[in-house]
Amino acid sequence: MSHPAGETTAPRKYTKKDFESDQDVRWCPGCGDYAILSAAQKMMPDLGLPRENIVFISGIGCSSRFPYYMNTYGFHTIHGRAPAIATGLRLARPDLKVFVVTGDGDGLSIGGNHLLHVLRRNVNVTILLFNNRIYGLTKGQYSPTSELGKVTKSTPMGAADRPLNPCAFARGSGATFVARTVDRNVAHMEETLKRAAQHHGAAFVEILQNCNVYNDLAWNVLYDRESKSLHELRLEHGRPLLFGPVDDRRGLVLDGPTPRAVRAKDVAESTLWVHDETNAWKASVLTKLAPPDFPIPIGVIESIQEPVYEEILLEQEHKAIADRGPGDIGALLVSGDTWRIG
Amino acid sequence: MSDASAPASAVSKQRRQLDRAVVRFAGDSGDGMQVTGEQFATEAAWAGADLVTLPNFPAEIRAPAGTLFGVSSYQLQFGSRRVYTPGDRLDCLVAMNPAALKVHLGDLKEGGLLIVNTAAFEQKNLDRAGYRSNPLTDAALEDRYRLHKIDITRMTMEALEEVALGAREKERCKNFFSLGLVSWIYTRPIEPTLGWIGRRFAKHAAIAEANIRALKTGYHFGETAEIFTECYGIEPAAMPPGVYRSITGNRALAWGILAAAQRTRLTVVYGAYPITPASDILHELALHKRFGVRTFQAEDEIAAIGSIIGAAFGGAIGVCASSGPGIALKAEGMNLAVMAELPIVVFDIQRAGPSTGLPTKTEQADLLMVLHGRNSESPVVVLAPATPGDCFFIAYEAIRIAVKYMVPVVVLSDGYLASGAEPWLIPDPKTLRDIPVKFRTDAEGFFPYLRDEATLARPWVRPGTPGLEHRIGGLEKEHITGTVSYDAENHDLMVRLRAEKVRRVAQEIPPTTVNGPSAGDVLVVGWGSTYGTITAAVEELQQEGKAVASIQLRHLNPLPPDLGQILRQYDRILVPEVNSGQLVRILRAEYLVDAVGLNRVRGLPIPTQEVRETIEQLLRDKQ
Structure with a gap:
């Protein structure tokens, strides 16, 4: 491993290349992870952060090899535990920008508890969850996002358990930023990752990702040109929810709490549902939309501001020091009841 | 309180001098026995006695009143000579209800002082304790022990007649009546308790007043009642001069962390999930944010250790504590720290198991787990404190070794050390060994696994250091470069290097202190909290001229050279151990010696008498 030596902390302009490590990338040819890596590397210079202040932390699985390929600080840890390790790092070093890279198995199965709590606490980390609906590194078992009835090596007669919806899970856990993007749309990924990275608090991005070896075209609904035109709903804050072919636009309206897909031309524009990233109730409905009756929303589903866990703890520490001065072990040892002998 | 603290010589009753005494307060878990015992220990220490305590309480927070399993007790031995254990047999038992009498009477010496609260010996409580008839009416009890039947409840209520409190609250002061009485019997000063009540109930004047009255009434009752013909004096022990305080093992561990935080000026991240008997360390550290200690109550045991690994990667000191069930869950995290070679410290406050076991009872059965209970070859440094006060030094030393060698360190404390207290000669923090911390900042010639020649430690790099961006993880590393490697020879080399690094910690271990002759008939080898028991038994035999010695191992991996x-x-x-024979296996395997074990797993320390008898048996076998 070689390292560029003699750099300084002076602000410098980075390019994508500055974030490419010298490691050979070892994902299967055709894997969706390549596009995600490329989008992340392209987006990093836009953050304007010194490269040495960026840390990528991952668990176990195909997605979790990600840190090896980023020329930043990186830690490839234990299956499912990356959120816990990232939380400890943020506690120790709130000056660092911390990313967590995980997958549907790592983040939602073995690490479900940690993902829940890092979101609940609103730790300032950016979480990228690659969702390919399959266990790839262990060669093709069904995952917690695989569809009911999915036939895999471990479910030859079909999966008997119902799939989890990652964005709904994140929202239910109290995430303050929830977004979804697709590996085959590099521009959208870059934009979404950048928004997530700039969020103050725990940001969760579900990246729909293709495993061309064990679960090819699991997201074909958004790959196939015709299907995509019918089912992709681009979320833009302040804009009406419109989707579908140019010549036959559809729109979403809210009928009380119930969404309905309508032909855009059949309703007045003012009746269309306008996307509001700060509206928790509507975000909750958005996470549940899925074919065949509804499109798949991509983009920022929700973005709100809430207190950040480690910042509250640091404020307490600063207050304790401001009120009573820094700790002194010599004084502590003789505090309370003591007595002298001799 | 001049009247209460008047020297016993001023009163008419006879005072007899004792070398030592063993006293146990026992009652319902709601009777306040723990605080009573703690206060009596403080009074004894103030008067210059050496002492060791043994709190013993049920796992249930509010066990049903009057039941056998709801009994809570606090025992201490105090004396004018060095005291190493809480004592085996009791000189004095205070039983606040029938259940307490039933559970503890068997430990009282014949002729011992037995004080019972007669008010609690009503039919309902007798039934709950399983007594067919009232034991207090049994003449045999009076023949066997010096029985004092006192209506402690009524006397407390009468003393508090004028205090503006409800009957329930008044009744709850009866433990302080008992404390006052026993304080008089053993000539202990009640000033420290008066001070404690004042501080504890500073915002509740009536409760403070009630407890003070109950305490003084108990004290004066001993003095004036006709039934007590004598009281006991215990001379101050010949302790090294200096300023002392009482300290429990858990508090000492926490303060050892604070001392290391201050010395290194590093942030400490303490990750913990609530578990008995380790939680007190979290509570204590949470009070001391001024030291730069950031406590994190994690979602589970795994996240707790995960957080401190993340902190260590960030250049902070990572510390966590748990007990057996939680340590089992931390195995994968500890292995990541082994592989990533990051400095973390894990305290295991051992308790009786397996599984949930006896959460509030002590045991030493996690030694083999922390040495070997992880997948593959996973060497870590293991230390064990010998006394509550030693926990302070061991915590500090654990951090020093972890940082110096870039290695996980496990500290094996236990439930007995955790909540047991002893008078502790307060150390001067300046005398603690320095903890040099070197962060690599030079990019020239940097490799993540390029090792220090003396310690084999890899460099510690704080993220944020330009030019040293690198990646580590749980996959096997190539020697020096740290890149992922699946090479067979490299793996063999790295397994050996990780083991050798831990072995080199032996250069930190001072020469072993042998208590007794440097050669002889029997050597007793202990580790952890058996120190007191072993030392007491061995010193008794030494005084009888036996060629017996003991050593207490504070370093269990590596072992002292x-x-x-x-x-x-x-x-x-x-090798006496509160397990089925763990260190004894290691000694037999490592040194090919015919070591034998003395093993008791009752959730309690081994009685001194049993250690003594076993040594005597070995001496007889030899003849």
Whole structure:
């Protein structure tokens, strides 16, 4: 491993290349992870952060090899535990920008508890969850996002358990930023990752990702040109929810709490549902939309501001020091009841 | 309180001098026995006695009143000579209800002082304790013990007649009546308790007043009642001069962390999930944010250790604590720290198991787990404190070793050390060894696994250091470069290097202190909290001229370099442990010596008498 030596902390302009490590990338040819890596590397210079202040932390699985390929600080840890390790790092070093890279198995199965709590606490980390609906590194078992009835090596007669919806899970856990993007749309990924990275608090991005070896075209609904035109709903804050072919636009309206897909031309524009990233109730409905009756929303589903866990703890520490001065072990040892002998 | 603290010589009753005494307060878990015992220990220490305590309480927070399993007790031995254990047999038992009498009477010496609260010996409580008839009416009880039947509840209520409190609250002061009485019997000063009540109930004047009255009434009752014909004096012990305080093992561990935080000026991240008997460390550290200690109550045991690994990667000191069930869950995290070679410290406050076991009872059965209970070859440093006060030094030393060698360190404390207290000669923090911390900042020639020649430590790099961006993880690393490697020879080399690094910690271990002759008939080898029991038994036999010695191992991995040589100087090796024989296996395997175990797993320390008898048996076998 070689390292560029003699750099300084002076602000410098980075390019994508500055974030490419010298490691050979070892994902299967055709894997969706390549596009995600490329989008992340392209987006990093836009953050304007010194490269040495960026840390990528991952668990176990195909997605979790990600840190090896980023020329930043990186830690490839234990299956499912990356959120816990990232939380400890943020506690120790709130000056660092911390990313967590995980997958549907790592983040939602073995690490479900940690993902829940890092979101609940609103730790300032950016979480990228690659969702390919399959266990790839262990060669093709069904995952917690695989569809009911999915036939895999471990479910030859079909999966008997119902799939989890990652964005709904994140929202239910109290995430303050929830977004979804697709590996085959590099521009959208870059934009979404950048928004997530700039969020103050725990940001969760579900990246729909293709495993061309064990679960090819699991997201074909958004790959196939015709299907995509019918089912992709681009979320833009302040804009009406419109989707579908140019010549036959559809729109979403809210009928009380119930969404309905309508032909855009059949309703007045003012009746269309306008996307509001700060509206928790509507975000909750958005996470549940899925074919065949509804499109798949991509983009920022929700973005709100809430207190950040480690910042509250640091404020307490600063207050304790401001009120009573820094700790002194010599004084502590003789505090309370003591007595002298001799 | 001049009247209450008047020297016993001023009162008419006879005072007899004792070397030592063993006293146990026992009652319902709602009777306040723990605070009563703690206060009596403080009073005894103030008067210059050496002492060791043994709190013993049920796992249930509010066990049903009057039941056998709801009994809570607090025992201490105090004396004018060095005291090493809480004592085996009781000189005095205070039983606040029938259940307490039933559970504890068997431990009272014949002729011992037995004080019972007669008010609690009503039919309902007798039934709950399983007494067919009232034991207090049994003449045999009076023949066997010096029985004092006192209506403690009524006397407390009468004393508090004028205090503006409800009957329930008044009744709850009866433990302080007992404390006052026993304080008088053993000539202990009640000033420290008066001070404690004042501080504890500073915002509740009536409760403070009630407890003070109950305490003084108990004290004066002893003085004036006709039934007590004598009281006991215990001279101050010949302790090294200095300023002392009482300290429990858990508090000492926490303060050891604070001392290391201050010395290194590093942030400490303490990750923890609530578990008995380790939680007190979290509570204590949470009070001391001024030291730069950031406590994190994690979602589970795994996240707790995960957080401190993340902190260590960030250049902070990572510390966590748990007990057996939680340590089992931390195995994968500890292995990541082994592989990533990051400095973390894990405290295991051992309790009786397996599984949930006896959460509030002590045991020493996690030694083999922390040495070997992880997948593959996973060497870590293991230390064990010998006394509550030693926990302070061991915590500090654990951090020093972890940082110096870039290695995980496990500290094996236990429930007995955790909540047991002793008078502790307060150390001067300036005398603690320095903890040098070196962060690599030079990019020239940097490799993540390029090792220090003396310690084999890899460099510690704080993220944020330009030019040293690198990646580590749980996959096997190539020697020096740290890149992922699946090479067979490299793996073999790295397994050996990780083991050798831990072995080199032996250079930190001072020469082993042998208590007794440097050669002889029997050497008793202990570790952890058996120190007091072993020392007491061995010193008794030494005074009888027996060629018996003892050592207490504070370093369990690596073992002290001089241990093999010491073991060979004695005919027999005895290893008392509160487990089924763990260190004894290691000694037999490592040194090919015919060591024998003395093993008791009752959730309590081994009685001194049993250690003594076992040594005597070995001496007889030899003849």
